[in-house]
Amino acid sequence: MAVPKEKLSWMYETMYRIRRFEERLLEETAKGNAMGVAHTSDGEEAGPTGICAHLTDTDWISSTHRGHGHCIAKGLDTKGMMAEIFGRATGLCKGKGGSMHIADFSKGMLGANAIVGAGIPLAVGAAFTAKYKQTGGVAVAFFGDGATNQGVFHESVNLASVFKLPVIFACENNHYAQSTSVEYAVPVKDIADRATSYAIPGVVVDGMDALAVYEAAGEAIARARAGEGPTLLEMKTYRYHGHFHADIPHTYRHQEEEDIWRAKDPIPHFEKTVGEQGLMEDAEFKAIRDAIETEIEEAVQFAIDSPMPDPSELYTDVYVNYSNPLQGLR
Ligand SMILES: Cc1ncc(C[n+]2csc(CCOP(=O)(O)OP(=O)(O)O)c2C)c(N)n1
Ligand SMILES: [Mg+2]
Secondary structure (H helix, E strand, C coil), X not given: CCCCHHHHHHHHHHHHHHHHHHHHHHHHHHCCCCCCCCCCCCCCCHHHHHHHCCCCCCCEEECCCCCHHHHHHCCCCHHHHHHHXXXXXCCCCCCCCXXXXXXXXXXXXXXXXXXXXXXXXXXXXXXXXXXXXXXXXXXXXXXXXXXXXXXXXXXXHHHHHHCCCCEEEEEEECCEECCEEXXXXXXXXXXXXXXXXXXXXXXXXXCCCHHHHHHXXXXXXXXXXXXXXXXXXXXXXXCCCCCCCCCCHHHCCCHHHHHHHHCCCHHHHHHHHHHHCCCCCHHHHHHHHHHHHHHHHXXXXXXXXXXXCCHHXXXXXXXXXXXXXXXXXC
């Protein structure tokens, strides 16, 4: 599948934006500036990039606890994201969601989600809406290998297949669920094989190669838009850091294994492939990297300079809205 030139630039820019956002976030987390835990997705950037390259603001995605890459690929503002993770009033959810609950409906982003597997039925619901209202939109559920052992995954895929919904089940198989390896926890060779039970296509793709993901996702999304129903797309990938910022991965995986996946880093891989085909020049890559460095520094500074939410905001935008929270308990 030929990729338009502006799409190639966007893909490189998006992967580099995700990488630098998370590297800087880890630094700021270590300094105590960011609230809560940081689950980073560096190493996995090609997946959300190759998929979201096909989406517009009227398509929907749902995400996971490891959601920064999905948010960025769906076009969320990095200043608003960084401020959200810093717990500031200027955050995309006014500082009340944090890393694991960033959402922006204006961009078709239904939310990161701390409950493993819980984003999957949200995407199915969005796909149902798209079909019912005939918007032509599609929904993408991002989730991990571990999530495919949750009952909600199977219920969601079954329903989507029966209703032929325009949804893509995008499994980021990074080979671990916390410290549990996929070989230990999943009895099938490929998670894509699980599609057979639901009579939908199951596709395995190299999740370190944005162009391969772009092609596979393009076919799945075209099927969905044409009313042919869902696809399970498994991206084989790897997270370079631990499960979250304080996790020490060497307690459950080996350096040799990490080295193999580091050698497949999706960003240099993209530079090499696209550069060798003469589609982008080194100077273009560098200009993009320089612009992103500035953008991410500005995002960090914006978050640092932003105010904390005012205490009067405590009960706004939340489901419990008592003026006196103890009132109902007495
Ligand atoms: C329902 C539920 N069970 C357990 C957890 C604890 N937990 C958080 S992340 C995680 C592992 C998820 O693995 P996977 O789906 O492969 O995603 P990854 O972290 O690899 O991106 C677990 C077990 C949780 N948040 N929600
Ligand atoms: Mg995983």
